[in-house]
Amino acid sequence: MFRYLVRRLLYAIPILVGVSLVTFLLFYCVFPPEQIARRNLSAKNPTPEQIQDWLTTHNYNHPLSEQFQKHMSELFLLRFGRADSTNEPIWDRIKAGVGPSSLIAALIFVSALATQLFLALWSAYFRGTYVDLWITFLCVLLMSVVYIVFVIAGQFLMGKILRLFPLAGYQPSWSSFRFAVLPVIIGVISGLGSGTRFYRTFMLEEVNQDYVRTARAKGVPESRILFKHVLKNALIPIISSTVLAIPSLMLGNLVLESFFGIPGLGSYTVDAINSQDFAVVRAMVFLGTLLYIAGAILTDVCYAIADPRIRLE
Amino acid sequence: MKFSSRRHWLFTTVAASVVLAGCGNSPYPAGLTGQSVYFLSQADDPRKLDPASSYRASEGAILDVICSSYYDYQPLKTKNFQLILGLGASEAKRAPYTYTDAKTKKPRVGEQWTFKVRRDLKFANDACFPGGMGRAITAKDFIYAFRRMADPAAASPVQGFFTDKIIGFDDLIARNGDLLKKGEGADYKTPVPGLQLDQKDPYTFRINLNQPYPQMRYLMAMHFTSPMAYESVDYYGKDIVHHPIGCGPFILEEWTPKRRIVLAKNPNRPAEYYPSEGDPGDKEAGLLANAGKQLPLVDKVVVSNITESTTGWNLFLQGYMDGWSVTQSNYQQVVSQQGSLTPEMQEHGIRLTKSSDVGVTYFAFNMRDPIFGGYTTEKRKLRQAVSLAVNSQEFIELFSQGNGRAAQTVVPPGIYGYDPKYRNPFRAYDPKLTRAKELLKEAGYPNGLDARTGERLTLYYDNAKTDAAGRQYVALISRQIQALGLRLESRSQRDVVWQSKIDGNDWQMTDYGWLADYPDPENFVFLLYGPNRRPGPNLTGYDNPVYNRLFEKMRAMDDGPERLKLIEQMRAISDEDCPLIYIQNSQKLSLAYDWLSDFKPNPVTNTALKYRSVDGEKRAERQRQWNKPVWWPLAAMFAVLIAGTLPAIQVVKNRHRRRVTHKD
């Protein structure tokens, strides 16, 4: 186990190098620093001297190879520096954004998983009846609607008809829950269709297993079989398949955050991409990769814990 | 079947709903809306709040009430813009000034401006000052602000205003550039001949210019020239762009990027009062109700960052935004009929104010383009033909619901030299396009086909219009150009790509706009001055020697009949050459609730925040009334779902029983 972890961690290094290399090349070929300078100098028309000065003050004035070395060493030491467009320390924004992002994303993750499992069980319990049919159909319907339509409809309902929760905004306190309600509901509904269907197949596969038949033969009530035995056994693959996403929750949801004005890392990344803020983009991509790798390792560990037959070597 | 667990679950839901219902849908902390706080929203989040470098509209709207300047604009005089003293103690004095030119070593005559600063000024309290208490402001702090504009670390966008005018300023910039290459900080010590402190009076400073420049006074009303404390720059270093310290009516209390900005009354603010006179009719309109009261009129301002215009609009309708400033892109959402509010909105106590922007939007030809650029008669006629085919009115109808004026020339209304009776001969749209087609034929393209090759002429339209409104814009212009017989090929790019194509001279036609930096015709006619070509503000690269000579003459003049004549001559020349297709002088619609005191938007200032007062109690009461939560649809939905499932339970039970009996 320990050796396995060490090997996985060592394997992470080339991936991080690769990702940073690709980001670096993308930026230097697609958005050259002169363009970044022009974009970030707020003047209507900056002069060449001003652009040169900007490049010097923001450390973009080195030859390519030296620039790349600097870029790598800064990233691996987690020295992200300051944003190109706003000049503020990137770590400050990451610290400020990680709260709202993980709150919303975690809420969506947990409630989505719960709702999907609940519906899947419900569907499995009523399999073959019209309830099962309707749930399946509803899932396909939900899967066929564009995300943005959910957002538009959700805001319309909440703003014009129900008026239960704020439309947008965020407050860093316990009352921030009310701000989270609408985005979370939309996040849950938009993922409901595919998730429920996915888990329903899991459940149905379990239902046909031998142990279920045995339990049924022994006279265990159907609801007990389903909610206790089937759920427990189906949970192992389900949890293992979702663990991968957990660390990345910190980075938040790109579209929802920018739509609902949640000052999280998702909207931060989107803004940075749109304003070609190289310093922020490379930091966020690097963090994202770190979390992604963490998720992969976590998944393997979870498998090993949940299934004693698997040994990590 | 275990019903108890489900009942338990239902109970939790109901309990949670009751708790949540207590919170309501207000996006603000409880009780705040009942106080003297002004709530508004901005779509664009400021990037920097630094007097030397902030240039975006969203930054100006906040910064200008934190950092006051020598001059201010009389807010209510919007017919003829009028400067009043802000931090200045008396009007600036202008006098001829003889100096020795650094290069030719010969004496030349320039202009000296003498400024006298109020003696009761203090910086806002801030940690950067000893003991946290703001110190007194002297002329030094003004000079410091000027020198900071030459500091590469500040990346000031307006250097260009001063480089070629303040004596010795270009040398200072060059020196600072050299220092930066050596890795040293900018020079704040060596005297600059153009920036002079008075030897005796610490409240007087002089700016020496190498040419007469009447527009200098307007520059003294912009935040770039507002006094700056060297302590703050030393203390905050690179973070200075997030800590504006001035002596305006407000201080920056909180700034959470992408969320909100909170401004609070500045205890050190100099005495300032609501004006007691305005344009004719202002008194009757109730705009003088607060006359003589000390500014600012509210204790706090909360500016929320809301990027989605639909969200902002819904929040406004719920009463959580006091005002809603409507820009061109979301114009069409607001008013259903031309210029009037729906009765429903009137019932809610919403007020509609119309105001004109001092600006002009236009399509521009690249004058260096081999096909559409150039100064021969054919090329001119080709541009004139295209210009005649573009119908401004349709743009105004579609994007501004008919509000706005079809622009005739580069100088917009509200600026000296604007003539409401003037009609540009090449902006007169005729649906039959008779004259346009004639001109096109004379230009060598009968019916849009090249007379030599028989190919249809293609006009490439470079733009950054990738959003929804932009796509409609492109659709409209291509329809109009195609009616002339030309093919319009739109090249929509992301902002940056488009911008660098323009800068790289790789474009044929594009669209642009100009908003006044200051209310002087020079700020508009310089858009066509040859030497101002890129990277200057002259987009098209238009360069007509006659026009250039006239411009140089009019720039140094004060308003008067002679200047007017020059402006008219320039207009005749540039309209004939047709480098720009003028579209509109836009009008702005703003909405406000009646708990916010009425105020007239002034397009050349950003200081509106200090002139508004709020009736918090009325607002809180209305918000309560309008935002009663509605729960029954949710409850009904759950009821239907549960009721719908009940028969299925029976089915499953039967199935189970059947299975049991079957086994028997």
Next chain:
Amino acid sequence: MSDWLSNIIPFVIVITLFVVIRRAATQPLWAEAIRRIKRNRLALMALCVICIFGATAFCDSISWRKDKNAPSLSLIDRAFERPAEPTYSAPFATMTFGEPTPRPLLGKHWFGTDGTGQDVFYQTLKGCRTATIIGGFTLLIATPLALLFGMMAGYFGKRVDDAIQYSYTILDSIPNILLLVALLMVMGRGLPQLCIALGITSWVGLCRLTRGETLKHREREYVRAAKALGISNIRILFRHILPNLLPLVVISTTLSFSGLVLAEAILSYLQLGVAQGTGSWGNMIDGARLELAREPVIWWNLSAASLALFILVLSFNIFGDALRDAIDPRLSS
């Protein structure tokens, strides 16, 4: 150039589909699946709907010019050739909408007209082609890519596997939006370019799946036997393993088709969509966000586009489900 290219794409898609179906029908597994689908009435209906959308897209791709200076018009363009209205009008209305003085309309419009006076029904039909191309062409790029790399990684293992896994892990770690923005900046905006960019960002999932499946097949008897007989690796991969992977590929592509069509709408919201002039449901939906806040509300633009999108995606989902059940009956309920 791109005009010509995107006109070719539908033909390529149709030919590919035709070849795939012809080849599949000769195999017993597929013949059985087709028989099962024929019995599923819902699936047949969905297939019909898909065919209608496909036919519309196809008609919209057959275009020609009257003479060298005329614009190139497709069958759909020609069917709807009539003067544009001045501005908005409601479905079946006779007067324009939202103007201070409504003007009479020149024609009847089933779904009304939009801000520039274009018929919404016509635009919705134009959207079919964009959606089909985005779904079809992207898959045409992504699927072979994923299959090739996935099979190579699974079959050869070791270094090859490491290299391929390494590259897709990197690709997966970079946010898709960043990649799309960057790729579109390099290649320029346009429908084919968008498809290529989407293809590059979307092949990883299928590649993983293929790799896993190939790993399983590599150890099977028939592959070992083939190896022992000295059949070349390439032949083993393409003649023996590939047919066994096809069910998986077909299911996965059917389902990702709908994902791609939906993605186009989100890309439009992020301003990465196709340019004006190429009819697209994503652009219509994005544009409708502004119109929804108007009073009285302009709903037909949003409804038409999201309905068309909904129907197409729904049909694909239903058909995909049926297909999966038909191929792999063990999974059906």
